[in-house]
Amino acid sequence: MRVLVIGGTRFLGRTIVEEALARGHQVTTFNRGQSGADLPGAVAVRGDREVTADLERLADGHTWDLVVDTSGYVPRVVGESARTLSGHVATYAFISSVSAIDGFPGKPATESSGVWDCAPDAGPDDGDYGVLKAGCERAVEQGFDGNVLIVQPGLILGPYENVGRLPWWLNRISQGGPVLAPGDPGTPMQLVDARDVAVFTLDQAELGTASRFAVTGPAGNTTYGEWLELGKEATGSDAEFVWVDDRFLVDQEVGTWVELPLWGGPPSDEVANFWSVPTAKAEAAGLRVRPVAETVRDTWAWLRDVPEAERSYGAKALHGIAPEKEAAVLAAWAARSA
Known part of the structure; x- marks a missing residue:
């Protein structure tokens, strides 16, 4: 297949490019050349998807069997890409998010759940991440003439x-x-490896599937404790986990999700269904998810090759609690437990 990837140098986009190349597909990437190195074997086209002339230059005289849009976050931007590529591509695969599902994670997601109400021409300030992803889905569905x-x-x-x-x-x-x-x-947690998302996306694209799938690991494929122990095993560390009560952490002003990644705080109705997304439809279509242990082990193997001074990879997201704050919270917890 002739595959176009919008993005293609970071995380999921890079993984999709690797998988497509491994399958023998002809891969073109379209990006600004600012976020990461291009993969050998892919043809890199420089351009900004927010610049109409760049999109038109990309499409002019070219056709592909598939475009995978891994970097769409603003509906009106995604809509212009969909309209410009319409007629030049057979299938438009848009990487959305379970956060686009209406009511999630407060409400349970279902295989037939609709998405948040968001216009296909919405701008960056017209909603949060999940709402805008829903608008992006509509922008593709309404703007692209072909399989979606x-x-x-x-x-x-x-x-x-x-x-x-x-x-x-x-x-x-x-x-x-x-x-x-x-x-x-x-x-309980519900995690998925980027490589499994890439495999599933390309499998469905090769079949010409036009549908919507929630793609994640099976509910409860690990627990928070098991996940951290896997990290200890992979790194060979002598770390000692000190489990601190949810409410105590909130009282100590520890931020959820970011300061302690993947920690959502005390159980609440607002996040009650975060780790229980149904995957039966995707599994019936062929989704297979590797063990979390493999994901953790392979991520550490990759990370060890990143220079220590650069191990804040993705630091612009500011994930992780500061060492001095972690020490202070542990000291306060020890004092309370004494």
Whole structure:
């Protein structure tokens, strides 16, 4: 197949390019050349998707079997890409998010759940991440004349992660000593490897599938405690996890999701269904998810090759608690427990 990837140098986009090349596809990437290195074997076209002339130059005289849009966050921007590429591509695969599902994670997601109400021409200030992803889905569906494949991934981890979730935890665990661990170690999680999302997306595109799929790991494919222990095992660390009560962490003003990545705070109705996205439809279509242990091990193997001074990969997301704050919270917890 002739495959066009919008983005293609970071995390999921890079993983999709690798998988497509491994399958023998002819791959073109379209990006500004600012976020990462191009993969050998792919033809790189420089341009900004927010510049109409760049999009028109990309499409002029070219056709592809598939475009995978890995970097669409603003509906009106995605809509222009869909309209410009219409007639030049057979299938438009848009990488959305389970956050686009209406009511999620407060309400349960279902295989037939609709998405948030967001106009296909919405701008960057017209909603949060999930709402705008919903608008992006509509922009593709309404603007592209051809097969539309919508992939709604759950929480993605794996090599090349540029968000700083698993990399931060691996770096912190590798340093050893007492490690602040949040809440209940038995909290079930639902994680998916970027490589499995890439495989599923390309499998469906090769079949010409036009549908929408929630793509994540099976509910409960690990727990928070198991996940951190896998990090300890992978790094060979002597870390000692100190499990601190959710409410105590909130009282200490520890930020959810960011300061302690993947910790959502005390159980609440607002996030009650975050780790319970149904995957039956995707599994019936062929989704296979590798063990979380493999994801953790391979991410550490990749991260070890990143120079230590650069291990804040994805640091612009500011994930991870500051060492001095972690120490202060651990001291306060120890004093309370004494």
